[in-house]
Amino acid sequence: MKPLRLRVQFAKRGKARYVSHSEFSRTLMLSARRAGLPLQYSGKYRPRMKLSLSPPLPIGVTSECELVDFFLEQYVSPAEAKQALDRSLPDGIHVVRCRLMGSDARPVGKLIDTAAYRVQLPSGAGNEGDWRRAVEVFLSMEVVSLERVQPRRTRVVDLRPGVHTLEARIGASGSGVELFMVLDDGTRGTVKPSEVLRVLADSVGVPEESWRDALVHREGLFVKRGGRLVSPMELGKHRPAV
Amino acid sequence: MSEKLTGDLWERVEPLLLRVERPSRYLGCEWNAPGIVGEGTAVVLAYPDVYEVGISNLGLVILQEVVNDMEGASCERVYSPWFDMEREMRSSGVPLFSLETHRAVSTYDIFGISVPHELTYTNIVNLIDMAGIPLHANNRKAGPLVIGGGCGTANPEPLAPFFDLFVLGEGEEAIGSLVELVSEGKSHGWERQELLQKASRISGVYRPSDYEVDYQDNGLIESIRPVDGAPERVRKRTVDLDKWLYPKHPVVPFCEAVHDRINVEIFRGCTRGCRFCQAGMVCRPVRERSVDAVVGLVDTMAGCTGHEEVALSSLSSTDYTMIKAVTKKVSGICGQRRMILSLPSLRMDGFSVGIASGLELGGRGSFTFAPEAGTERLRRVINKPISEKDIMDAVLSAVRAGRRRVKLYFMIGLPTETDEDVEAIGRLVFRLREIVRGEGMAPPMFNVSVSTFVPKPHTPFQWVKQENLESIEHKQGILREVLRARGIKLSWHDSRMSTVESLLARGDRRLADVIEKAWASGCRFDSWSEHFDYSRWEVACEKAGIDPAFYLYREREPDEVFPWEYLDLGVDRDFLYRENQGALKGETSPDCRGGQCLECGACEEQGAGLFLTGTWSS
Numbered sequence: 001m002k003p004l005r006l007r008v009q010f011a012k013r014g015k016a017r018y019v020s021h022s023e024f025s026r027t028l029m030l031s032a033r034r035a036g037l038p039l040q041y042s043g044k045y046r047p048r049m050k051l052s053l054s055p056p057l058p059i060g061v062t063s064e065c066e067l068v069d070f071f072l073e074q075y076v077s078p079a080e081a082k083q084a085l086d087r088s089l090p091d092g093i094h095v096v097r098c099r100l101m102g103s104d105a106r107p108v109g110k111l112i113d114t115a116a117y118r119v120q121l122p123s124g125a126g127n128e129g130d131w132r133r134a135v136e137v138f139l140s141m142e143v144v145s146l147e148r149v150q151p152r153r154t155r156v157v158d159l160r161p162g163v164h165t166l167e168a169r170i171g172a173s174g175s176g177v178e179l180f181m182v183l184d185d186g187t188r189g190t191v192k193p194s195e196v197l198r199v200l201a202d203s204v205g206v207p208e209e210s211w212r213d214a215l216v217h218r219e220g221l222f223v224k225r226g227g228r229l230v231s232p233m234e235l236g237k238h239r240p241a242v
Numbered sequence: 243m244s245e246k247l248t249g250d251l252w253e254r255v256e257p258l259l260l261r262v263e264r265p266s267r268y269l270g271c272e273w274n275a276p277g278i279v280g281e282g283t284a285v286v287l288a289y290p291d292v293y294e295v296g297i298s299n300l301g302l303v304i305l306q307e308v309v310n311d312m313e314g315a316s317c318e319r320v321y322s323p324w325f326d327m328e329r330e331m332r333s334s335g336v337p338l339f340s341l342e343t344h345r346a347v348s349t350y351d352i353f354g355i356s357v358p359h360e361l362t363y364t365n366i367v368n369l370i371d372m373a374g375i376p377l378h379a380n381n382r383k384a385g386p387l388v389i390g391g392g393c394g395t396a397n398p399e400p401l402a403p404f405f406d407l408f409v410l411g412e413g414e415e416a417i418g419s420l421v422e423l424v425s426e427g428k429s430h431g432w433e434r435q436e437l438l439q440k441a442s443r444i445s446g447v448y449r450p451s452d453y454e455v456d457y458q459d460n461g462l463i464e465s466i467r468p469v470d471g472a473p474e475r476v477r478k479r480t481v482d483l484d485k486w487l488y489p490k491h492p493v494v495p496f497c498e499a500v501h502d503r504i505n506v507e508i509f510r511g512c513t514r515g516c517r518f519c520q521a522g523m524v525c526r527p528v529r530e531r532s533v534d535a536v537v538g539l540v541d542t543m544a545g546c547t548g549h550e551e552v553a554l555s556s557l558s559s560t561d562y563t564m565i566k567a568v569t570k571k572v573s574g575i576c577g578q579r580r581m582i583l584s585l586p587s588l589r590m591d592g593f594s595v596g597i598a599s600g601l602e603l604g605g606r607g608s609f610t611f612a613p614e615a616g617t618e619r620l621r622r623v624i625n626k627p628i629s630e631k632d633i634m635d636a637v638l639s640a641v642r643a644g645r646r647r648v649k650l651y652f653m654i655g656l657p658t659e660t661d662e663d664v665e666a667i668g669r670l671v672f673r674l675r676e677i678v679r680g681e682g683m684a685p686p687m688f689n690v691s692v693s694t695f696v697p698k699p700h701t702p703f704q705w706v707k708q709e710n711l712e713s714i715e716h717k718q719g720i721l722r723e724v725l726r727a728r729g730i731k732l733s734w735h736d737s738r739m740s741t742v743e744s745l746l747a748r749g750d751r752r753l754a755d756v757i758e759k760a761w762a763s764g765c766r767f768d769s770w771s772e773h774f775d776y777s778r779w780e781v782a783c784e785k786a787g788i789d790p791a792f793y794l795y796r797e798r799e800p801d802e803v804f805p806w807e808y809l810d811l812g813v814d815r816d817f818l819y820r821e822n823q824g825a826l827k828g829e830t831s832p833d834c835r836g837g838q839c840l841e842c843g844a845c846e847e848q849g850a851g852l853f854l855t856g857t858w859s860s
Binding site: 018020033034039041047059089 | 257270273496546549550582
């Protein structure tokens with residue numbers, strides 16, 4: 001049998017949102033081992049598990065959609081894999097769905113280019129009208145410059161081309177302002193939701209202490225196909241996810 | 243625990259997490275973290291270093307499981323908050339909290355703190371302070387019993403005022419007795435003093451305030467007097483490893499820990515008798531775990547952790563009498579589960595290297611050996627009489643097995659050491675290179691790590707003086723000179739750190755003030771070279787009116803009363819002194835597993851002597 005891939009969509013909620021990307025990937029590897037999945041390894045002396053991960057989730061952000069391709073040595077039914085994985089995951093992380101992919105499928109790490117986020121602003125972070133106006137200004141600009149501070153270098157980047165959708169509205173619960181953003185994330189580069197938030201908050205005139213505890217949630221990861229956003233869980237026609 | 247004492251601090255902790263590095267250190271909720279119901283006797287165990295270091299400490303992992311397996315008791319964890327988290331916690335008034343339930347440590351019944359080594363002492367004080375508990379035991383009217391245990395309790399005297407109780411030796415049984423007593427005290431409504439008095443009578447447990455120290459005018463100890471009916475001497479506890487099959491389901495951290503693997507002890511104790519080694523003296527007698535028990539633990543933990551490496555640990559793993567049988571069986575499990583097997587603490591001989599190479603572990607990585615000294619004479623002094631031929635065989639075997647790096651550990655500042663001995667370290671490394679070349683192989687990279695010898699209590703060298711900084715720097719200069727070559731990397735531990743370690747190692751209660759002042763001036767994480775600040779320690783000594791030279795640079799008289807005199811770690815003072823004299827004459831002592839008893843005293847009173855699961859041959 002040809003080698004297969006198990007594509008898994010994980011949710012990361014609660015305390016698990018403080019787990020960093022490298023800690024998360026380590027946790028998934030150990031969980032997959034505990035679950036007894038028929039995993040493929042590479043390397044002669046120190047076996048390395050083969051897997052491909054979706055773009056990093058910033059610390060503190062919850063997610064409905066963390067994607068991982070596990071490379072398998074043999075067949076396992078997606079339903080069984082889901083059950084076994086769910087039993088082996090720490091609190092706050094669970095499996096949303098699984099599907100099998102052929103060995104020729106592009107791994108998620110080389111596939112994803114877009115992410116959708118919902119941001120719930122704290123109650124003292126200004127009113128809806130102000131945020132709507134800030135969004136309008138943002139979208140009307142040709143260039144949105146921001147200083148991106150990274151451990152090794154700081155440089156000025158233009159956020160605008162990486163922001164595809166931006167909306168401000170009253171949240172579903174009826175209280176507080178909510179933002180919805182669709183941003184570049186993955187193969188085309190990454191705009192972080194906190195970066196967009198910072199620019200908007202500056203324009204509204206809200207100090208950092210009032211918005212920094214905003215709850216950010218990653219709703220989905222996508223591949224852009226001819227202007228359409230497609231989930232890697234639905235890409236191709238064969239083998240539906242369970 | 244009464245309802246009003248339990249407050250969940252999570253809501254106050256959570257906002258701090260995005261402001262600190264690596265928030266997972268303070269989360270809890272890792273895989274295998276115990277569920278805590280919060281009824282019965284509540285224990286919280288602390289390790290005085292950052293999470294990644296603390297979670298790798300086998301002792302605390304064992305004790306947490308032991309307590310959580312008891313009826314009516316629960317055990318949680320806490321580690322030293324890193325600098326950033328301490329700042330956030332102090333500025334927002336959040337006290338030290340447990341990882342499992344995020345409750346304030348001050349609301350627990352028992353606050354156990356591991357005492358691993360001297361350079362954690364300021365962190366220990368900091369843990370007590372951050373918990374909001376009075377620093378000095380005699381100021382505590384309520385709150386948890388603050389109990390110390392672990393390797394560092396061989397001489398915890400400099401910490402004496404900060405602790406209500408200490409546990410001497412292995413804790414598996416003692417912690418059970420303590421928890422049961424505390425539960426009984428709660429149901430009977432005992433006063434704190436009554437509880438402490440009763441606890442101090444548990445075997446291996448003592449109250450430091452039960453021992454009063456009288457000093458002579460010259461600063462030496464006149465006598466140590468037990469008061470309040472306390473016993474003359476406190477004897478350490480040891481356990482039968484086949485009765486205590488722990489840990490079984492250790493917590494799997496989110497982050498990569500210092501020891502990121504399954505750790506199974508194959509035996510405790512060591513009778514090789516290296517004269518500088520405290521662990522080798524105070525962990526006696528040797529008690530091996532049976533092969534079946536080891537294999538069972540490996541199997542259980544492999545399944546419930548998912549780890550990719552298993553270490554069979556001890557003070558000298560190839561000394562396990564059934565090492566071949568156990569590595570064969572464990573290798574079988576490793577093959578099935580895609581794990582690698584490692585044997586830390588390898589002796590330097592062809593046999594050990596043969597076994598380790600056979601495991602194909604780590605492949606082309608490095609092999610670590612510890613010749614400790616550069617000449618055979620000095621190795622006889624420290625009773626680690628490895629011949630130059632053994633060292634060469636070991637290195638050759640390692641290179642033949644494909645290793646491209648060889649780590650060599652040496653010490654400088656050993657008793658009787660001359661410049662000649664130090665130069666010999668350099669010559670030895672060059673000869674090793676030549677011998678590998680002579681066999682037609684490319685020499686490996688030699689990483690030569692040189693530490694400063696620190697005389698420790700309960701060892702044959704407890705009488706000798708610490709080498710002073712000037713002399714150590716001179717010897718480091720020699721090494722820098724002779725080991726300047728491509729393919730050789732020389733590194734050393736900061737000798738000023740060793741000086742502070744040495745000061746505290748053989749210190750007495752008068753040093754508590756120095757520790758407190760060093761802590762108050764900002765000392766934290768002293769074992770991290772980037773955070774160690776020698777000048778703060780100098781100032782602390784000065785302010786406390788302590789002359790470090792008294793503790794560091796003084797040869798002790800044969801009959802001097804040591805601060806740890808009343809602590810019985812198993813080995814007799816007479817034996818240690820005989821070994822001390824043997825050292826000075828360059829005479830070696832055999833390993834008692836060969837049949838000749840050296841009358842060290844460790845097997846007396848324990849109810850059992852050496853316990854070997856197979857037959858010793860060496």
